[in-house]
Amino acid sequence: xxxxxxxxxxxxxxxxxxxxxxxxxxxxxxxxxxxxxxxxxxxxxxxxxxxxxxxxxxxxxxxxxxxxxxxxxxxxxxxxxxxxxxxxxxxxxxxxxxxxxxxxxxxxxxxxxxxxxxxxxxxxxxxxxxxxxxxxxxxxxxxxxxxxxxxxxxxxxxxxxxxxxxxxxxxxxxxxxxxxxxxxxxxxxxxxxxxxxxxxxxxxxxxx
Amino acid sequence: xxxxxxxxxxxxxxxxxxxxxxxxxxxxxxxxxxxxxxxxxxxxxxxxxxxxxxxxxxxxxxxxxxxxxxxxxxxxxxxxxxxxxxxxxxxxxxxxxxxxxxxxxxxxxxxxxxxxxxxxxxxxxxxxxxxxxxxxxxxxxxxxxxxxxxxxxxxxxxxxxxxxxxxxxxxxxxxxxxxxxxxxxxxxxxxxxxxxxxxxxxxxxxxx
DNA sequence: GGGCATCTTGCGGATAACCACAATGGTCCG
DNA sequence: CGGACCATTGTGGTTATCCGCAAGATGCCC
Numbered sequence: 001x002x003x004x005x006x007x008x009x010x011x012x013x014x015x016x017x018x019x020x021x022x023x024x025x026x027x028x029x030x031x032x033x034x035x036x037x038x039x040x041x042x043x044x045x046x047x048x049x050x051x052x053x054x055x056x057x058x059x060x061x062x063x064x065x066x067x068x069x070x071x072x073x074x075x076x077x078x079x080x081x082x083x084x085x086x087x088x089x090x091x092x093x094x095x096x097x098x099x100x101x102x103x104x105x106x107x108x109x110x111x112x113x114x115x116x117x118x119x120x121x122x123x124x125x126x127x128x129x130x131x132x133x134x135x136x137x138x139x140x141x142x143x144x145x146x147x148x149x150x151x152x153x154x155x156x157x158x159x160x161x162x163x164x165x166x167x168x169x170x171x172x173x174x175x176x177x178x179x180x181x182x183x184x185x186x187x188x189x190x191x192x193x194x195x196x197x198x199x200x201x202x203x204x205x206x207x208x
Numbered sequence: 209x210x211x212x213x214x215x216x217x218x219x220x221x222x223x224x225x226x227x228x229x230x231x232x233x234x235x236x237x238x239x240x241x242x243x244x245x246x247x248x249x250x251x252x253x254x255x256x257x258x259x260x261x262x263x264x265x266x267x268x269x270x271x272x273x274x275x276x277x278x279x280x281x282x283x284x285x286x287x288x289x290x291x292x293x294x295x296x297x298x299x300x301x302x303x304x305x306x307x308x309x310x311x312x313x314x315x316x317x318x319x320x321x322x323x324x325x326x327x328x329x330x331x332x333x334x335x336x337x338x339x340x341x342x343x344x345x346x347x348x349x350x351x352x353x354x355x356x357x358x359x360x361x362x363x364x365x366x367x368x369x370x371x372x373x374x375x376x377x378x379x380x381x382x383x384x385x386x387x388x389x390x391x392x393x394x395x396x397x398x399x400x401x402x403x404x405x406x407x408x409x410x411x412x413x414x415x416x
Numbered sequence: 417g418g419g420c421a422t423c424t425t426g427c428g429g430a431t432a433a434c435c436a437c438a439a440t441g442g443t444c445c446g
Numbered sequence: 447c448g449g450a451c452c453a454t455t456g457t458g459g460t461t462a463t464c465c466g467c468a469a470g471a472t473g474c475c476c
Contacts, residue, residue, distance in 0.1 A: 088291070088299045092310045095303040102300045146453065157397040159432070170455050175434070177453085189365040191398045198406035352422065367462070378425050383464070385423085417476105424471075432463065440454075446447105 005049040005123065007031040007116050008077070010040045010066065012058040016082075020053060020112075027113045029120065037061035041069065048077060049127065051100065051119035056083040056090065064094060071097065076126055078119035082107065136200045139185050147184070150177040154190050155197070212257065213331065215239040215324050216285070218248045218274065219263040224290075228261060228320075235321045237328065245269035249277060256285060257335065259308065259327035264291040264298060272298060279305065284334055286327035290315065344408045347393050355392070358385040362398050363405070 007029050009020050017033040024031045034040040038060055052070075054063035061069075063081055070077070078100035083090070091102040100119045103112060143151065146167075153163040160178065164171040187193045215237050217228050225241040232239045242248040246268055260278075262271035269277075271289055278285070286308035291298065299310040308327045311320060351359065354375075361371040368386065372379040395401045 083296070086294050086296050088294050088296055088310065088312050091296050091299050092303055095300055102296065104296050144452065155399060155403070157395075157399045161432080169453085171432095172456065173454055176455090179434075187365075191363060191365045191402050194399050194402040195363070195365075195406070198402065354423065369462080377423085379462095380426065381424055384425090387464075419476090420474085422472080422474105425469085427467090429466095430464080432461100434461070435459090437458095438456085440456105442452080442454100444451085445449090 004030060005120055007051050007053055007120065008040060008048070009033040009053045010037055010058070010063065011053075011055040011082070012036055012060075013055070016055070023109050023113055024116060027117065029113070029116055037063070037066035037069075041066065044070070044073070044075070046074060048075075049123060050077065051116060051123055052077050052079040053116065054079060054081050056081055056085070056087065064090060067094065067097065067099065076123075076130070078122045078126075080112075080115055080119060133200045136185075136196060136202075142184050143181060147177050147181050150174055151181045151185075151193070154178060154181070155194055157190075212238060213328055214256075214258040215261055215328065216248060216256070216258060217241040217261045218245055218266070218271065219261075219290070220244055220266040220268075221263070224263070231317050231321055232324060235325065237321070237324060245271070245274035245277075249274065252278070252281070252283070254282065256283075257331060258285065259324060259331055260285050260287040261324065262287060262289050264289055264293070264295065272302060275302065275305065275307065284331075284338070286330045286334075288320075288323055288327060290320075341408045344393075344404060344410075350392050351389060355385050355389050358382055359389045359393075359401070362386060362389070363402055365398075 007020075007024050009017055009031055011017050011020070011033070012035055014035070017035070021031050021033055034043070037054075037058060041061075052067075054066060056063045067079055067081075070079075079094075079098075080100050081091070081094050081102045082105055083102065084105040086104060094102050100122065101115050103115065140148075149167060150163060153166065158166075160171050160174045164174045167174070182188060182193065185193055185196065187196055215228075215232050217225055217239055219225050219228070219241070220243055222243070225243070229239050229241055242251070245262075245266060249269075260275075262274060264271045275287055275289075278287075287302075287306075288308050289299070289302055289310045290313055291310065292313040294312060302310050308330065309323050311323065348356075357375060358371060361374065366374075368379050368382045372382045375382070390396060390401065393401055393404065395404055
């Protein structure tokens, strides 16, 4: 069901790939290695779990380029960059974009393994959070247009009467839609609804 | 009233301080320079506006040390670090802690000035946001203990009747407290209250 | 003691929300 | 065409919320 969480290593140097895989295995972290950014990208699916360990400089697509591409794809895997060149601008850029860490080679084995383990743990948290947000979004998507219109106004604190006037429908109709919204969103009051959406980081005026 | 927004330059090299001040002045950015982290810290007040430009390596307290100290003090000024040593770990650490940028010397004048201007603008946004949060917190602080207890339960979506049972008081009393909460928080419904607190990034179960 | 803030409660009524039962009309699809 | 889904509306009744009016009890400070 749930795909295995792996440390995905992307490096064009086979010696490094093997060393990393061995290091992580010795710490109980399952990993899989890829010889190029392109290879990883081909295998990438949004359901992937775990973390990424990317070399900065590679033949073909670089680590940062791969990272950017993945961000566009909505990938949220915690990413650790490895660099041998002390490149400050690249490090700053990567971290600003949300990379998990940026480590210079030669790296300390234990330190890197610790960071990878931290990243795996973070990914676990992200997953459960993402899952609940996905649930909320699927519920939102099950709402009809009319229900959405009513929900917006309910969240704006308007009375059914006012909503009815705005939408040019009877108050009774608003009540029906309102009840449907609560039912579909699995809440029992407008307050709960507001908090549910807030917990998912959603403003009351934006859909999914 | 509102203190002037300044680019606060902290560097122990007078030549750099002067050059930065001149550069920023030429771009219309008012600045003030400090010869050491200690000097700045003595002058620091939570009401300061603008941004920080910190040298990494200084006599006495270093830029990152000052930054850490300021974070402890709750300072939210956007901070730009200047370094001449290509120190990746320090850059990564600074950005992770929320530094605005980390720039290597020798820097491009225009680029740095642009970043400072960006930082000043960000600070402006932070300020207006902080102001509205402060307003909300002061309103929260004006609530009495009982009112807070009632508010928590209202935000939990509970009926007045249930709240009354939980607090062992009459429903009418709950109504009074409830009305008082709405009045003090300047909202007209529980939904608005939930959204007000959510907008301030507050969970319904935590005070200020 | 008097003033002030807080917590408390009751009564009664206006307004809003919630709901079951019942029904009409439209669209889209197999 | 029958069924599924959606939007719509009405009636009538229950429950909750919101409020003005009124008032009793504490506790604290000058």
